[in-house]
Each structure stands twice: as structure tokens, then as C-alpha cells.
Amino acid sequence: MEPLLELHEVNTYIGQFHILEGVSLTVPAGAVTVMLGRNGAGKTTTLRTIMGLIPPRSGRIVLAGREVQGLAPHQMAQLGVGYVPEHRGIFADLSVAENLKLAERKKGDLERKADLIFGLFPDLKRLIKLGGRNLSGGQQQMLAVARALVPDNKLLLIDEPTKGLAPVVVEAVMEAIHQLRETITVLLVEQNYLVASDVGEYYTIIDVGRTVSTGTMAELKTHPEIVERYLGAT
Amino acid sequence: MPIEELLARIINITLQGLTMGMLFFLIAAGLSLIFGLMDVLNFAHGSLFMVGAYVALTTFWLLGGYPLSAIPAQQLGVLGFNTAPVLVADTNLRFLSAVIVGTMTGLLVGTLVERGLIRPLYKRPIFQILLTLGLVYVIAEVVKLIWGPAPLGMAKPALLTGTVDILGRAFPIYNIFIILLGCVVMVVVYAILRRTRIGIIIRAGVEDREMVQALGINVQRVFTGVFALGAGLAALGGAAAVPFLGGMAPEYGMAFQLSAFVVVVIGGMGSFPGAFVGALLVGLARAFADYQLSPIIAQGIVVGMMALVLLVRPQGLLGRKKEGGH
Numbered sequence: 001m002e003p004l005l006e007l008h009e010v011n012t013y014i015g016q017f018h019i020l021e022g023v024s025l026t027v028p029a030g031a032v033t034v035m036l037g038r039n040g041a042g043k044t045t046t047l048r049t050i051m052g053l054i055p056p057r058s059g060r061i062v063l064a065g066r067e068v069q070g071l072a073p074h075q076m077a078q079l080g081v082g083y084v085p086e087h088r089g090i091f092a093d094l095s096v097a098e099n100l101k102l103a104e105r106k107k108g109d110l111e112r113k114a115d116l117i118f119g120l121f122p123d124l125k126r127l128i129k130l131g132g133r134n135l136s137g138g139q140q141q142m143l144a145v146a147r148a149l150v151p152d153n154k155l156l157l158i159d160e161p162t163k164g165l166a167p168v169v170v171e172a173v174m175e176a177i178h179q180l181r182e183t184i185t186v187l188l189v190e191q192n193y194l195v196a197s198d199v200g201e202y203y204t205i206i207d208v209g210r211t212v213s214t215g216t217m218a219e220l221k222t223h224p225e226i227v228e229r230y231l232g233a234t
Numbered sequence: 235m236p237i238e239e240l241l242a243r244i245i246n247i248t249l250q251g252l253t254m255g256m257l258f259f260l261i262a263a264g265l266s267l268i269f270g271l272m273d274v275l276n277f278a279h280g281s282l283f284m285v286g287a288y289v290a291l292t293t294f295w296l297l298g299g300y301p302l303s304a305i306p307a308q309q310l311g312v313l314g315f316n317t318a319p320v321l322v323a324d325t326n327l328r329f330l331s332a333v334i335v336g337t338m339t340g341l342l343v344g345t346l347v348e349r350g351l352i353r354p355l356y357k358r359p360i361f362q363i364l365l366t367l368g369l370v371y372v373i374a375e376v377v378k379l380i381w382g383p384a385p386l387g388m389a390k391p392a393l394l395t396g397t398v399d400i401l402g403r404a405f406p407i408y409n410i411f412i413i414l415l416g417c418v419v420m421v422v423v424y425a426i427l428r429r430t431r432i433g434i435i436i437r438a439g440v441e442d443r444e445m446v447q448a449l450g451i452n453v454q455r456v457f458t459g460v461f462a463l464g465a466g467l468a469a470l471g472g473a474a475a476v477p478f479l480g481g482m483a484p485e486y487g488m489a490f491q492l493s494a495f496v497v498v499v500i501g502g503m504g505s506f507p508g509a510f511v512g513a514l515l516v517g518l519a520r521a522f523a524d525y526q527l528s529p530i531i532a533q534g535i536v537v538g539m540m541a542l543v544l545l546v547r548p549q550g551l552l553g554r555k556k557e558g559g560h
Contacts, residue, residue: 074453083448089448092554093554101434102431
């Protein structure tokens with residue numbers, strides 16, 4: 001498959017700390033790629049670097065054939081990259097409707113995507129006027145993913161969407177990602193290997209700021225020693 | 235004291251407090267939004283209040299036929315120096331023009347300050363603070379250079395001169411105008427924040443600026459608008475304050491700046507409704523303490539209120555703890 005996103009030897013610092021030490025990865029178009037790794041491996045920093053929230057010190061980031069390292073976050077978003085952060089980023093003072101409306105990049109985006117969004121997350125329709133602060137963790141997560149679907153994004157960066165959620169919510173969010181995979185490319189950070197292996201078609205393992213293993217999920221399932229070594233569990 | 239007299243006195247002091255509160259609100263509202271959205275602590279905000287006042291009173295006198303060179307010599311009530319043609323005889327129109335010009339000047343100065351001075355220092359907050367502190371002194375000295383150090387006044391427009399009888403006590407109509415002005419500003423800006431896309435962006439940006447950027451919105455452009463709006467509101471407050479205070483002097487900017495900070499802390503940084511509630515509380519506290527005790531103790535009480543809020547609810551009465559991304 002053609003890559004939609006490529007990282008080549010990306011080095012990122014946070015203050016004086018060298019977090020990403022030459023990360024290279026490929027995200028094939030129209031598929032779900034899962035980024036795996038232990039706590040503190042550099043997964044979130046990788047997503048934030050791609051999104052322009054932390055500028056890389058060196059290396060190249062190529063999106064659909066165009067070099068994008070150094071672009072500001074709003075520019076990355078305008079190129080069609082949607083970001084669902086670990087903390088969900090739901091605006092507490094805004095209603096569900098306002099949270100969704102804010103994500104519009106063209107007038108009418110939300111109207112056009114309403115069927116898709118409320119089809120995937122029917123609960124959100126019921127909660128449309130509720131304030132962000134009144135949503136449960138699971139509802140916030142659904143809203144965060146739904147918000148990333150409002151504009152015509154070609155790539156979704158999703159950071160640990162199942163963290164702290166009840167199994168039934170995890171299932172709903174993963175089912176949504178699974179349904180999306182044919183229409184949109186997803187780079188998903190997920191610590192839970194079982195959940196990741198169910199939804200991902202490709203994988204990348206980050207360890208101590210470096211890419212240590214990549215390939216198809218099918219291949220990874222036949223190498224439990226890799227999972228054991230870098231994730232500590234099967 | 236008879237109950238009616240006591241009630242009349244309480245109402246009078248309350249209205250006085252509300253008047254002061256509305257002036258505090260006009261400065262504090264912008265300060266709060268600027269800090270909430272942009273993380274900029276603008277020490278020069280009170281100076282914008284002062285600039286609005288001086289430009290307004292200058293416009294008022296110029297339209298009344300007093301050349302610019304004569305204005306520093308004017309004191310309220312001494313009106314024998316109009317050697318230029320009277321451009322606008324109607325004091326109501328002159329006042330309205332003066333307030334509009336004063337407010338627009340605040341908007342313009344705010345825009346220039348944000349783009350030229352604040353923007354290059356977004357990633358260096360310490361320098362930003364130093365810069366705005368420096369601006370306070372620069373603006374005060376420029377004002378002294380142009381208008382002199384003595385207080386300058388502006389006559390009340392004919393329509394707002396005089397008093398109304400409230401339970402047997404005379405209350406200035408001009409003060410009621412200030413209260414209404416504050417209410418109108420509150421309603422209009424609140425409606426913008428609640429019902430328009432730019433308002434949604436500002437409210438979201440106050441919570442999590444980074445996430446707003448990640449949604450494709452260039453927050454920098456919004457910064458300029460918010461800074462300008464905040465400056466405009468402060469200038470409007472300054473323009474309206476001149477007849478109420480009896481005059482404007484270069485040191486008033488800093489005095490009102492201090493009160494504005496107290497209001498923002500009490501109401502909650504980044505909270506527009508918080509600025510309104512905080513301002514009214516501070517205005518009322520000062521009015522009652524001023525009446526019962528003394529102006530110095532009144533100021534102390536207000537600072538005490540701020541300390542209490544910081545201890546009990548540091549994010550302010552209507553403020554919220556910020557999310558990540560700042």
C-alpha cells in the first residue's frame with residue numbers, strides 16, 4: 001500500500017530532553033496503523049510532533065508526498081490531519097454541538113457528516129445540547145473521535161482512546177475506528193495490545209524514542225517474543 | 235435613623251458601587267479575556283483606559299472650539315478659551331463623538347501593541363511582562379508630555395446632566411448611564427461569546443488553545459482581535475469615566491489597573507461573566523467600606539477579598555482550572 005505519512009529520522013526534544021531519537025515510520029493509506037510501546041516510549045510525542053505541536057529538531061515528515069515538518073498545528077489540520085489527544089481535548093464550556101461545530105473547516109461540514117457521526121455514535125445525538133463538562137469519560141471520547149470526523153480529514157492521529165474506559169465504551173470506540181478504516185487512514189497509539197491487535201492492520205513499536213519493529217499485525221501475532229520484549233505482555 | 239432614610243442611603247451607596255463596578259468591569263473584562271486566551275498579563279491595560287479618557291476629552295474640547303494647545307490649560311468649568319470655531323455645539327453629540335473616538339483609539343492602539351510588541355514575545359512571557367510594565371511608564375510620560383500632569387475634565391452631555399430622585403435622595407443621571415452602559419456591554423459581548431463562531435473560538439481557546447489550533451484555527455489572528463477588543467473596552471471605560479470621576483490624570487491608569495487585577499482574580503481569569511460579577515462585588519465593597527470606614531480601609535478590604543478567593547478558590551468565583559496545551 002502507498003504510504004500516506006512517513007517519518008524519516010525524526011528527532012524531537014522537550015526542553016533539554018531528547019525524546020525521539022531518530023524515529024522512522026510509515027503509515028499506509030486507507031488502513032489502521034497502531035503505534036505500540038511502553039509508557040514513556042515516545043508515542044504521544046511522536047503524534048504531537050507529526051501534528052506540529054512540538055517542532056522536530058531534525059528529520060523529515062512527509063504527508064501525501066509533501067514535506068510538512070515545521071508546519072504549525074492549524075496548518076497540519078488544514079492539510080487534513082485530525083488529532084484526538086490522550087486527554088480528549090473536549091471543551092467543557094461548549095456543548096456537544098458547539099464542540100462539533102468548532103471542528104468545521106468548511107461551512108456545512110457537520111451537516112454533511114451528521115449521518116456518519118451519529119451513525120457511529122448515536123448517543124451523541126441525544127446529548128447534543130449537553131455541556132462538555134457534563135459528559136462521562138466515554139462520551140467525551142466518542143465526541144473527541146466524532147469531532148475529528150467533521151471536516152474532510154485524510155489522516156486521524158488518535159492517542160490512547162481506550163484509556164480508563166469501560167469495556168462497552170472501548171468496544172464502541174474500536175468498532176467506530178474499524179468501520180472508518182476503509183475511508184480514512186488512522187495512526188492509533190494504543191497501549192492495550194489485545195485491543196490494538198484486533199483493530200490494527202499494521203504496527204510500529206517505539207521503545208525509548210526509537211522505532212524498534214514495524215510490519216503487519218498479522219506478522220506481529222506470529223512473533224509473541226517481540227510483544228513480550230517491548231510491551232511486556234501478550 | 236428612620237428606616238426610609240436608611241433604605242435610601244443603602245440604595246444610594248449601592249448605585250454608587252454599581253457605577254464604580256461597571257467602570258472596573260469595562261477594564262477587567264478585556265484583561266480577563268486577554269489573559270485567559272493569550273496568557274498575556276497586560277500591565278498596561280489601565281493605561282489604555284487612560285488613553286481612551288484623554289483622547290475622548292480632547293475630542294470633546296476640540297469639537298467645542300478649543301484648540302489642542304489650549305486643552306491642557308482647561309479645567310472643568312473654566313470655559314473662556316474657545317478661540318477656534320465650534321464644530322459641534324450640541325454637547326450630547328460632542329460627548330457621543332468623544333466616546334466613539336476614544337474607544338476606536340483604544341482599539342487601534344491595542345491592535346498595534348499586540349502586533350508590534352506583544353506578538354514577538356509570546357514564547358517569552360517574562361519579557362512580555364517587562365514590556366507591558368515598561369509601557370505603563372512610557373504611556374504615562376507621553377500623556378504628561380501632551381496634556382500635562384494636572385487632571386483634565388470633560389463636561390457631562392446635556393442629556394445626562396442632573397439628578398433623579400430615588401427615595402428622597404438625588405442620584406446623578408450620568409451614573410445611571412454608566413450602569414446601563416456596563417449592562418449593555420455585558421449583554422452584547424456575552425451574546426458574541428455565546429452565539430457567534432468567533433465567540434465559540436474564544437471560549438474554547440481560553441480552555442485549551444492548543445486543541446483549538448489542532449482543529450485548524452489560526453489562533454494568532456484571534457489574539458489580535460481579542461487584544462483589540464479588550465483595549466477598546468478599557469478605552470470606552472476611560473472615556474465614560476471622565477465626567478464621573480471629575481477628571482482624568484496620568485496616574486489614574488495605574489490605580490484602575492490595580493483594581494482591574496483584583497476584579498480578574500476574584501471573578502476568575504478568562505471568565506467574562508466572572509469579570510462582571512467580580513467587578514460588581516469590588517465596586518459594592520468599596521462603596522460601602524468607603525462610606526462606613528475610609529477609602530484606604532476600603533482598598534484594604536478589597537485586597538482582602540482577593541486574598542480570600544485565592545486561598546479558598548484560586549481559579550476565581552467563575553473561573554475554571556485550565557486544560558493542557560498551555
